[in-house]
Amino acid sequence: MAQQTWFITGVSSGFGRELTEQLLQRGDKVVGTVRDTGKIKDLVEAYPQTFFARILDVTDVAAIRALIDAVFADIGRVDVVVSNAGYGLFGAAEELSDSEIDTIIATNLTGSIQLFRAVIPHLRAQGGGRIIQLSSYGGQVAFPGNSLYHATKWGIEGFAESVAQEVAAFGIGVTIVEPGGARTEFRYGSAKVANLMPIYDNTPTHAFLKMLDPGNGLAAGDPTRMATRIIESIEIEPAPLRMVLGSQALQSTIDTLKKRIAGFEAQTELAASTDFPPNE
Known part of the structure; x- marks a missing residue:
């Protein structure tokens, strides 16, 4: 396979780090963004010719645009763009502060939207490419105590699904990745918790506290295997719109969608009752 060039946000830990390590080991080039280069010093030293660390805070829209323009100008073609930067925020809606709400939306939702907007003109100009958006099976299902995280993931999934249809004519594929629980820092390190009330x-809202405690058992998802499946997906044509990673995540998604469809189908008469009568 010919060497490819990837642009990945948030490579200091989690899926971003795992993807970067696997890609570098197989000989690809990676432009990886972080907020602190100290966390990826080992990669910079080990792969001086193929790993290019860049500082980026995805809540800074101007910085996203400037960096993307510079990367395409300096490196040329970028084959795959991975929108990975993000984090989890747990707590009931009323437990969250205004600042916590604003920051997770700016990071998980607006940051990803602006990354898409910045890279699309370049991918279109080069004749195609692939965009991978890291979401979660929490972009299809919802649990108490996760309202703002779900808001960002449901939001970015709607955005990405629409954009996938807009850019397909230009040879640009879009894939939404929906991992289930995995043994990464997302769950056991970087997750943020509100000031709990x-x-x-002793209600379902705070059940997430058990999930965040590794003493209650680790998540089933293997981040190494998940990253491998993500990398393999770029060889699939046309690009798969969604990839669910993890058997529990897939079953939960299927069960949720079946209930949702049943709920819609039960409204057939109600929906029709609001139409104008035929011939009016």
Whole structure:
């Protein structure tokens, strides 16, 4: 396979780090963004010719545009863009602060939207490419105590699905990746928790506290295998719109969608009752 060039946001840990390591080991080039280069110093030293670390805070829209323009100008063709930067925020809606809400939306949703907008003109000009958006099976299902995280993932999935249809004519494929629980820092390190209120103790809303505690058992998802499947997906044509990674995530998604469809089908008469009568 010919060497390819990848642009990946958030490569200091989690899926971003795993993807980067596998790609570098197989001989690809990676432009990886971080907020602190100290966390990827080992990669910079080990792969001086193929790994290019760049500083980026995805909440800075101007910085996203400037960096993308510079990367395409300096490196030329970029085959795959991975929108990976993001984090989890847990707590009931009323437990979250305004600042926490603004920051997760700016990071997980607006940052990803602006990355798409910045790279599309370059991918179109070069005649194609692939965009991979890291989401979650939480972009299809919803649990208590995760409202703002779900808001960002449901939002970016709608955006990416629409954009996939807009850019297909230019040879640009879009894939939304929906991992289930995995043994990464997302769950066991970087997850943020609101200032919790005792009123929600012993309710489903605070059940996430058990999930975040590794003492209760680790997630089933293997980030190494998941990253491998993501890398393999770029060889699939046309690009798969969605990839669910993890058997529990897939079953939960299927069960949720079946219930949702049943709920819609039960409204057939209600929906029709709001139409104008025939011939009016």
